[in-house]
Amino acid sequence: xxxxxxxxxxxxxxxxxxxxxxxxxxxxxxxxxxxxxxxxxxxxxxxxxxxxxxxxxxxxxxxxxxxxxxxxxxxxxxxxxxxxxxxxxxxxxxxxxxxxxxxxxxxxxxxxxxxxxxxxxxxxxxxxxxxxxxxxxxxxxxxxxxxxxxxxxxxxxxxxxxxxxxxxxxxxxxxxxxxxxxxxxxxxxxxxxxxxxxxxxxxxxxxxxxxxxxxxxxxxxxxxxxxxxxxxxxxxxxxxxxxxxxxxxxxxxxxxxxxxxxxxxxxxxxxxxxxxxxxxxxxxxxxxxxxxxxxxxxxxxxxxxxxxxxxxxxxxxxxxxxxxxxxxxxxxxxxxxxxxxxxxxxxxxxxxxxxxxxxxxxxxxxxxxxxxxxxxxxxxxxxxxxxxxxxxxxxxxxxxxxxxxxxxxxxxxxxxxxxxxxxxxxxxxxxxxxxxxxxxxxxxxxxxxxxxxxxxxxxxxxxxxxxxxxxxxxxxxxxxxxxxxxxxxxxxxxxxxxxxxxxxxxxxxxxxxxxxxxxxxxxxxxxxxxxxxxxxxxxxxxxxxxxxxxxxxxxxxxxxxxxxxxxxxxxxxxxxxxxxxxxxxxxxxxxxxxxxxxxxxxxxxxxxxxxxxxxxxxxxxxxxxxxxxxxxxxxxxxxxxxxxxxxxxxxxxxxxxxxxxxxxxxxxxxxxxxxxxxxxxxxxxxxxxxxxxxxxxxxxxxxxxxxxxx
Amino acid sequence: xxxxxxxxxxxxxxxxxxxxxxxxxxxxxxxxxxxxxxxxxxxxxxxxxxxxxxxxxxxxxxxxxxxxxxxxxxxxxxxxxxxxxxxxxxxxxxxxxxxxxxxxxxxxxxxxxxxxxxxxxxxxxxxxxxxxxxxxxxxxxxxxxxxxxxxxxxxxxxxxxxxxxxxxxxxxxxxxxxxxxxxxxxxxxxxxxxxxxxxxxxxxxxxxxxxxxxxxxxxxxxxxxxxxxxxxxxxxxxxxxxx
Numbered sequence: 031x032x033x034x035x036x037x038x039x040x041x042x043x044x045x046x047x048x049x050x051x052x053x054x055x056x057x058x059x060x061x062x063x064x065x066x067x068x069x070x071x072x073x074x075x076x077x078x079x080x081x082x083x084x085x086x087x088x089x090x091x092x093x094x095x096x097x098x099x100x101x102x103x104x105x106x107x108x109x110x111x112x113x114x115x116x117x118x119x120x121x122x123x124x125x126x127x128x129x130x131x132x133x134x135x136x137x138x139x140x141x142x143x144x145x146x147x148x149x150x151x152x153x154x155x156x157x158x159x160x161x162x163x164x165x166x167x168x169x170x171x172x173x174x175x176x177x178x179x180x181x182x183x184x185x186x187x188x189x190x191x192x193x194x195x196x197x198x199x200x201x202x203x204x205x206x207x208x209x210x211x212x213x214x215x216x217x218x219x220x221x222x223x224x225x226x227x228x229x230x231x232x233x234x235x236x237x238x239x240x241x242x243x244x245x246x247x248x249x250x251x252x253x254x255x256x257x258x259x260x261x262x263x264x265x266x267x268x269x270x271x272x273x274x275x276x277x278x279x280x281x282x283x284x285x286x287x288x289x290x291x292x293x294x295x296x297x298x299x300x301x302x303x304x305x306x307x308x309x310x311x312x313x314x315x316x317x318x319x320x321x322x323x324x325x326x327x328x329x330x331x332x333x334x335x336x337x338x339x340x341x342x343x344x345x346x347x348x349x350x351x352x353x354x355x356x357x358x359x360x361x362x363x364x365x366x367x368x369x370x371x372x373x374x375x376x377x378x379x380x381x382x383x384x385x386x387x388x389x390x391x392x393x394x395x396x397x398x399x400x401x402x403x404x405x406x407x408x409x410x411x412x413x414x415x416x417x418x419x420x421x422x423x424x425x426x427x428x429x430x431x432x433x434x435x436x437x438x439x440x441x442x443x444x445x446x447x448x449x450x451x452x453x454x455x456x457x458x459x460x461x462x463x464x465x466x467x468x469x470x471x472x473x474x475x476x477x478x479x480x481x482x483x484x485x486x487x488x489x490x491x492x493x494x495x496x497x498x499x500x501x502x503x504x505x506x507x508x509x510x511x512x513x514x515x516x517x518x519x520x521x522x523x524x525x526x527x528x529x530x531x532x533x534x535x536x537x538x539x540x541x542x543x544x545x546x547x548x549x550x551x552x553x554x555x556x557x558x559x560x561x562x563x564x565x566x567x568x569x570x571x572x573x574x575x576x577x578x579x580x581x582x583x584x585x586x587x588x589x590x591x592x593x594x595x596x597x598x599x600x601x602x603x604x605x606x607x608x609x610x611x612x613x614x615x616x617x618x619x620x621x622x623x624x625x626x627x628x629x630x631x632x633x634x635x636x637x638x639x640x641x642x643x644x645x646x647x648x649x650x651x652x653x654x655x656x657x658x659x660x661x662x663x664x665x666x667x668x669x670x671x672x673x674x675x676x677x678x679x680x681x682x683x684x685x686x687x688x689x690x691x692x693x694x695x696x697x698x699x700x701x702x703x704x705x706x707x708x709x710x711x712x713x714x715x716x717x718x719x720x721x722x723x724x725x726x727x728x729x730x731x732x733x734x735x736x737x738x739x740x
Numbered sequence: 741x742x743x744x745x746x747x748x749x750x751x752x753x754x755x756x757x758x759x760x761x762x763x764x765x766x767x768x769x770x771x772x773x774x775x776x777x778x779x780x781x782x783x784x785x786x787x788x789x790x791x792x793x794x795x796x797x798x799x800x801x802x803x804x805x806x807x808x809x810x811x812x813x814x815x816x817x818x819x820x821x822x823x824x825x826x827x828x829x830x831x832x833x834x835x836x837x838x839x840x841x842x843x844x845x846x847x848x849x850x851x852x853x854x855x856x857x858x859x860x861x862x863x864x865x866x867x868x869x870x871x872x873x874x875x876x877x878x879x880x881x882x883x884x885x886x887x888x889x890x891x892x893x894x895x896x897x898x899x900x901x902x903x904x905x906x907x908x909x910x911x912x913x914x915x916x917x918x919x920x921x922x923x924x925x926x927x928x929x930x931x932x933x934x935x936x937x938x939x940x941x942x943x944x945x946x947x948x949x950x951x952x953x954x955x956x957x958x959x960x961x962x963x964x965x966x967x968x969x970x971x972x973x974x975x976x977x978x979x980x981x982x983x
Contacts, residue, residue, distance in 0.1 A: 209818040214743045220811040221746070221796075626964035 034098060047099035051112065052080050054098050060114040060321070063123065063152045064481070065130075066190035066680045067094035070294065073201060077190050078517035079152065081122040085111035100242075108492060120156070127156040130188050133169045133213075134239070137186060143240030144251040149188065165308065171216055176206075177224030178725035179303055180242050187241035189215050190281040193233040196264050198658070199553040202297065202427045202447025203227040206738065223597065224729050228420035228710055231302040235285065236296070237659070245583030245720045246303055251275075251282045256511065260287060262353045262614050263301040264532035265717065266606045268399070268419045269616030270297045273307075274295050274627035281305045281628060282609050291400045294622065298420040299726060300717055305608075307720030311591045313603035314632025325603060332600050333647040339583045340371065340648055343565045349375035349554040352532035352542050353588065354714055357612025357624070358671060359639035360604075361537050362664050364569050367641055370650035374545030375554055375563065378537030380574040381486055381706065382552055384494030384525065384692070387538045391681065392502070392691035394535065396523035397481050398677050403429050404517040406525065407477030409470065410439045411460065411483020411501060412703040416446050417710040418530050419617070423447065436477070438470045441487055441703040455702040457497070464500050464507070474508035479517070481510060481524030486706035489527070492698060499692030501525070506688045515680030521676035523680040525688075528617060530706065530713065531573075532607075535615040539668060558582040568594045570604065572715050587628075587640055590715035602644075603634035604733060606716060610636045611657060613671060619678045621671050744818040746796050747826055754797035760786050764805065776806045780816050784823055792832075793824040821875075829864045829871040831909055832856065832886040838877035841885040848899035849885055850874065856906045869910055882926040883919055892917035 031046045038058035045054035051072065052062050065077035068619065075095030082093045086104065093114075100364035101110045113119055131153065149471045171184040183257040194217060206227045225233070234244045243516040255274040257564040263270040263284075265445050271287035284305050286297040317324040340348070350368045352361050361378070368376055379385060385393045397405065402425050415423040423446060429435045430448040438451040440459055453459045453470060455719055462468035466475075466566075473479040482505060488497045505525040515521030529535060531620055537543075544550050549557055551574050557563035566579060570588035573720040576597045586598035589606040615621050630636065635643075638660055654660040665672045681687070711727040712718050756764055766970045767782040772840055780802060780979050787798045803813040817823045824832070853872040857865045861873045879884045883895030887902070894905055895920040908915045923929050 113804060204809040207809075207814055209814045210744050211819045216743075218811075220809070220814060 033103070034099065034103070034109050036098070036112055037109050038112045039114055045098045048095070049098045051082065051093040051096040051098060051101065055082060055093060055112065055114050062093055062114060063156065065152075066092060066192060068192055068195075068236065070193060071195040071236075073610055074191050074195065077188065077403040078126045079123060079130075079156075080143070081119060081126065083116050083118045083122075083551060084363075088120065096518060100658040116317060122510070123156045124158050127153060128162060131157070131162070131414045132166070133185075134188060135168055135185050135238065141183070141186065141240040141725055142181075142243040142248055142541075143186075143237070144650060147353040148238035149568060163534060169213060170502065172216045173220040174216075174437060175224065176219055177226070177230060178300055178722065178729050179245055180233060181245040181248050181681075182242055184216060184218075184241055186239050187217055188239055189217065190238055191217070192236040192238070193217060193242055196229075196236055197225065197227065200232075200424055200425075200428070200430070201227040201229045206233075210476050226730055228298050228300070228416060229296055229424060231299045231467060232296050244303075246306060249641075251277050256282055256300075257627070259608075260625040261608060261627060263297065263614075264614060264624075265298065265304060265738070266419050266619040267529035267532050267534060268292065269532065269614055269618075269620060269622050270421055270424055271302055271622070272297060272301060276608075276627045278626050281308050281629065291398070292616070293399075293421045296421050296424055299329070300713070300723065301640075302724045303726070304717040304720045307590070307607060307716040307718070308606050308723050310721070311715070311719035312597060312606075312631050312634070313589060313591055313601055314630075314634050316633065317595075317598075317601040319599045324418065324598075329643070332602060333644055335584055335600050337647045339565055343583075345372035346374070347563055348373045348565040348567075349549060349557070349563050349568065350376075350539050350567040351380065351554065351570065351574070352378040352533060354380065354533055354573060354596070354606055355589075355716070356537070356569050356637070357607070357610065357614055357620075358513070358536040358540065358664065359657065359660050360569060360614055361533065361540050361542055362643060363638045363641040363645075363654075364567070365540055365542055366652050367645045367648070367650060368567070368649070369406045369420045370645070370652075371648070374548035375557075376542050376548060377544055377554065378531075378549045379490075380531070380551055380552070380571055381484060381490040382574075383489040384491070384498060385489060387541050387543055387686050389690055390539070390619065390678065391523070391525065392498070393527050393529075394619045394678070395528060395539050397546065398516065398525050398618045399425055401517040401522075402481070403428060403432070404522075405429060405477075405479050405481045406433065406435055407474050407480040408435060408437045409480070409482040409504070410441060410450075411484050411497070412441045412488025412705070413483045413528050414442065414444045414487070414514065414705045415483065415485075415528065416444060416709065417705070417707045418485060420710075422528075425737075430542060431476060436473055438473070442498045442705045444705065457493075457699045457701075457703065459542070460497065460500055460504075461697065461699075462506050464504050471504075471508065474504070474510070476658065477509075479522050479524065480508055481526060483526045485528050486530050487511055487704050490706060491701070493695060493701075495693040496695040496697050497692070499694055500687050500697070503689040506683065506685070511683040511688060511720070514680055516677075516680065521682065522633040531616055531671060532616070535619060536613065536671075539671070540616060549637040552598060555579065568598070569661070570594070570715070573713075581594045582683055588715065589634070590719050592718060594715075594717035602640050603630070603632065604637040604640060605630040609634075610638075613661075613674075615648070615671075619670075619673050620676065622672050623722070643724055667682060744821070744825055746799075746814070746818075747793075749931055750796040752797070754787070754791070754795055754801050756801070759976070760790050760879055770807070777808050777812070780806055780808065780813055781820070784813070784817055788823060792828045793826060811926050824862075826862045827871075829857070830869045831871075833870060833872035834875040834878070835872060836876070836878045836886055837874045837974065838878070838935075839852075840877075840881040844884040845898055846885040849902045850888060852902035852906065854900045856903055857908075867910070870906065895919045896921040898925065898938060 033044050033046045038055050042059050043058045062080045064080045066074045075092050080093045081090040084091045168497040170493040174182045194206045198204045233242050259274045261272050261274045263272045270293040271289040273287050275283045284302050286295050288295050315326050318327045318335045335396045344411050387590050427448045430589045438453050441455050443452050473612045484501050510524030512522030555575050563582050566582050566584045568586045570593040572592040576593045584598045585600045587604050589604050608627040611626050612624050642652050709731045711723040717723045764783050767779045768776050771778040783802045799813045803810045835849050857870040857872045864871045886895040901920045
């Protein structure tokens, strides 16, 4: 890209033509205040806070709206001089600040944005301390309804329109707008309609003042009294990077952390607002069922009850299921314990997805999240990324906005916020695409970088393995499997499996699947009903048919009193994802470390420690006494788990690998593909315990929808 | 200017008449495909001509026709003050109160409207015939003060004339638009003072007449002469020519 020289604050720099002057100034180390400008949104240029001096220009220049290519050199050929710290600039910005403050209320003591407010910070630098010239009444604006997550105090609004641009561009849900003009301009939704996006919480982060604040967090805490812990989200399998803000034992809020490769700076509403579920429905002490009722007991009593049962049961009549929120460490501990007991009925695929750990490429999102931006054709199979991974969906939308991504959806129609060719929900279409008798097969073949996404709706079926095989065939036939390496290096792999469970990839990596002649989840449930399975260990597993386990003795280890705990004979209180250090592997295969933000409540303990203690009682002591020792054992066995933050390198086309994915078999063409998630807001025990999520579900998914689903 | 919101009481439905629908389609066809949203102002204007004001069902109907989100059409409707968001009377009286008209007495006209129509602007009079509003400059300052009723300008008004005008409209008469004080367009009161020679207008201007008249004929006047910017300098000679 052509570039040109600039002298910013007497420092000469070379800046790309495509940059804005604001970015160029930042390259030179200058700090430019701004309200409306945001790197991930279109340029509005309406707050005027980023004024700089271009020596020779008649007026101060809005640096966000001026591109480097528009800055011509001086007449004598020397580079243009830009001042960002001169008195001229300071005076200009003070003038802008004064205008902004004319109508901004002095709410700071009662404003939730206080302490993390751009206007507050910048007023400190550019506010006119000596005197101000306007003593008129401030304008007052009625507050608007934007749904259960976004609280509005519109008198504070400075009309930067970041929220409007976010809704229109990133979220793809153009619900927000600015009505009226001049002093009467107001940010609003269409006639008090709620902002119906799964990414709506992000407008709270974007708002530079306290006009849009978090409704569930209103008047709860000040930013400086919160402990901040870097963590990883488990609400979906994307592994969004989050910051958990805690005060004492309570998680007050969850905010996104910047990670260009995973979530940029967005997170979904479930990630952000399900945290109130961490304080409700918690299991804080062990329980044992006596006379049909769960009675609180001591840890020792609970372990003894389990040990007695295990001693009486043959290994082939025992089973263990890993839930969706488990970290790699406890999966490893449970696997080691069950292996020591000789149990082969193990499974981590609660939804019945027909995935096997045979080939890692066969169950990963191989394109990687950032790699999606290079794609030009996409086939969705039984997937609704808007609900299964909303931040990934924003990335898909961004790709569509920036280029010419053609998307076709094979499955239930859904508004994905970008245009999609609906291919219907019959599997016959998939066969047609595989046989190249369907029009979209040609689109995939003509595309430079085609990709497909296999969602849980396609895999969690009786014929899931056959669909998997067919998808792998489509992938290799249409050139989705390119050379090795990442998209940036010229490599390409367009075969993607989209998981919804945060624990799934780690569990598959660890091989938590039925051993030889072992039973899967459906087999375990079936066996329990027939009396062939007598003992089931659930590690946070709530998402399968837990109500029909017959007379089997069920041990539930987990954090919340959800379906699993209600049907258990022994309940062991575990830690939620914010209460333990853990490794999570997202659907790309990226290993990420979540740090503990708070301690588990009451007598609850970290999950690996519970399993370690239980193993002692069962006489099969696990060979690690600390989390560090457990991790060391994990890394010895699976070295890739030590590569924190990186994705596996795409291996390139190896026919042997791709032919081994899935298994042949007849497709059940009569059964249409369905979306796996019936309600985005209620997909796991934490979200189901959250009042905020219940409100969202009622507002956006609606009781009518739910009744139909039931 | 006040905050512009949609009216609380809204009609249940809106549909363009067949004729207006055809007009809308002509407007939409003016723009390349994918850019239909450009026709939003034209469509809202056609809708306003039909209903008198912009209603919520109209906004939604226009949004559907142009494949726009409702909020985008609402933004346009609330931005432009020429879109009425309240019902208007049969005669919509728009009184100019910008400086030239105000200096020439637009306050009296506003007072007449308050008296004869309704005390507050944007209110339909009791008989449903009128509503009035203040507007910014309508570009007829030479005939200030003035007001616009429907699509007609009534100029050179004062309080009494405005009252008479409104009374006449109320009786169902249709007073002649234009200056109301007897002058012709923006000529001085009592008729023109210059350019009075009828020959100016019969094509005879410039012909030598008995009275001496103009000294240059029309054709002569149009002959090119030396321009004022021409310099009096010797003409250039070809190289080698004798001096």
